[in-house]
Amino acid sequence: MGIQRRQFLHSTGGMALAALIQARPVDAAEDGFCVPDDPLQALMAGNRRFADAWRLALQENRATLRTTDPDPRCFNSPRALSTSQRPWATVLTCSDSRVSPSWVFDTTPGDLFVIRNAGNSAFDEAIASVEYSVSVLKTPLVMVMGHSGCGAVTAAMDDKPLTPSLERLIHPIEETISGSSNLAEAVRRNALATASTLIQRSSALAEAKSSGALKLVVGYFELTTGVVTLIK
Known part of the structure; x- marks a missing residue:
């Protein structure tokens, strides 16, 4: 079965959250906000995490269907998205x-x-x-x-x-x-x-x-x- 949307988000989102927790606060007065020390590095690191998950989905080469939701729906094949x-x-x-x-x-x-x-x-x-x-x-x-x-x-x-x-x-x-x-x-x-x-x-x-x-x-x-x- 192809990579599921929720699995994809959990794998990439979890790593993103870990990176977020390690980021420094912008200002102590702005509770709840933080930014990375190097924004460009953070962007590229995030893309690497996404690309890793994307390659896993590409290996399946087909659309996937999430059937556990009340309204199951099909998700696009990464290979199809590469051309259209x-x-x-x-x-x-x-x-x-x-x-x-x-x-x-x-x-x-x-x-x-x-x-x-x-x-x-x-x-x-x-x-x-x-x-x-x-x-x-x-x-x-x-x-x-x-x-x-x-x-x-x-x-x-x-x-x-x-x-x-x-x-x-x-x-x-x-x-x-x-x-x-x-x-x-x-x-x-x-x-x-x-x-x-x-x-x-x-x-x-x-x-x-x-x-x-x-x-x-x-x-x-x-x-x-x-x-x-x-x-x-």
Whole structure:
């Protein structure tokens, strides 16, 4: 039987946790946070752990089925992923380090096509990427996902000076959330506006949605609970 998702996560995650425990604290006042002494070394060490587990999966050369869950599902063969991809959902979300779609939705490589930018806005590049996922890769589902405590939306609600590039980044968010005084409400409004922009500015996405080839939804990820709530 091929390597199981949970076994894969346990083998790699356990080693990652051990490395994390050995890392030094950033600041005693920031309880619960720590970083490695050498971030690049930590990245490459993490990749070596992943690659070792990946090679084990490659030796099996087949998709695996986890049957112990209430909703068993098939996981992609690493060898198949080396030459192609068939993601079944696209997620446009924030670049926030706490918001990782693969972990939030408990998925494996090849499942999600992910587009990320601070504030999950529908910039030209984001729209083009979603068009690619829908038109070429044929993903039937697109989710725009905002999250609690979003820094980009917080900045858009504030009047603190920013760099020119950051000003351009939050400008569309400012227009979307004008009048909002509650961060959670503003995040939801921004995510809903992004979903609307995708359809308004892309005839390919509009046609796919109209024909039923695409389902477009909006989600809100609550960091304190880990729960994603559908708001559209």
